[in-house]
Amino acid sequence: xxxxxxxxxxxxxxxxxxxxxxxxxxxxxxxxxxxxxxxxxxxxxxxxxxxxxxxxxxxxxxxxxxxxxxxxxxxxxxxxxxxxxxxxxxxxxxxxxxxxxxxxxxxxxxxxxxxxxxxxxxxxxxxxxxxxxxxxxxxxxxxxxxxxxxxxxxxxxxxxxxxxxxxxxxxxxxxxxxxxxxxxxxxxxxxxxxxxxxxxxxxxxxxxxxxxxxxxxxxxxxxxxxxxxxxxxxxxxxxxxxxxxxxxxxxxxxxxxxxxxxx
Numbered sequence: 001x002x003x004x005x006x007x008x009x010x011x012x013x014x015x016x017x018x019x020x021x022x023x024x025x026x027x028x029x030x031x032x033x034x035x036x037x038x039x040x041x042x043x044x045x046x047x048x049x050x051x052x053x054x055x056x057x058x059x060x061x062x063x064x065x066x067x068x069x070x071x072x073x074x075x076x077x078x079x080x081x082x083x084x085x086x087x088x089x090x091x092x093x094x095x096x097x098x099x100x101x102x103x104x105x106x107x108x109x110x111x112x113x114x115x116x117x118x119x120x121x122x123x124x125x126x127x128x129x130x131x132x133x134x135x136x137x138x139x140x141x142x143x144x145x146x147x148x149x150x151x152x153x154x155x156x157x158x159x160x161x162x163x164x165x166x167x168x169x170x171x172x173x174x175x176x177x178x179x180x181x182x183x184x185x186x187x188x189x190x191x192x193x194x195x196x197x198x199x200x201x202x203x204x205x206x207x208x209x210x211x212x213x214x215x216x217x218x219x220x221x222x223x224x225x226x227x228x229x230x231x232x233x234x235x236x237x238x239x240x241x242x243x244x245x246x247x248x249x250x251x252x253x254x255x256x257x258x259x260x261x262x263x
Contacts, residue, residue: 008044062147190228213246
C-alpha cells in the first residue's frame, strides 16, 4: 500500500505568490488526513484534485491563523455539499470554542457531527488518534501559543515495515525534539528563516534552515522536507543549501507538490 503526501500550502504567515499557508493531505492506503488548515485550504484541495468529502480526520498543530483560519470555511463547505458523515478534529484546547462561536455569530451550522479531541498537555507524548490505517502521537512544541507536533505511523498491511511521517511546525530549536521523530521515513520541519536570522528565529520561536537540518541529522531521519517558508524567500536558496549542509537528503516543499513516502 502506497503512502502519499500532497502539499497544499508551504508558506509562513502570509499567502503570497506561489506559496499559500500551511496545509497538507497525507494519504495512507486511501485514508486521507488533513494536516493544518490555513485560509484557502479548500481551494487548494480542489486545485489538487482531492475530494473534499473524502477527508474525515483533521489535525491542527496550533491556533495561529496561518494554520487554522481555513477550518470554519472548510467545514461550512462540507455542509453545503451535503455531508452527513462525521468529521474528527484533533486540535489544541480552544479550537472547538472558536468554531462553535463563529457558527453561532454568523448564523451558520453544519448538518454532520464534529467529534473533537482537544489537546491540553505540556509534557511528553500522547496518542491522539487511531484507526485501521494509522495511529497518531502528538508532542508539545515550544512556540508562542500551545502547539503540537505529530508522528503518524502506518499500521502494517504488507510485508514491509510501516511508514512513519512526522510533522513539526512551528517551534523554537530544541535538540530534545529529535527523540519524538527518531528514524522516521519523512520528517517535515519548518524553516521559516535562513541561518543569518537565527536571533530573530529564536525571538519568534521558529527554526532556521540549518537548525532544521541539524534536528533531522540528530533524529536519524531518512529524508527532510522543509516547509513554512517566509515570504522574504522567493527562491530555494539559501534555505536548501543551508539545510543540506547539515542533512544532505533535504528537499524544499512547494505548493501542489506530491511526494510518495517510501521505506
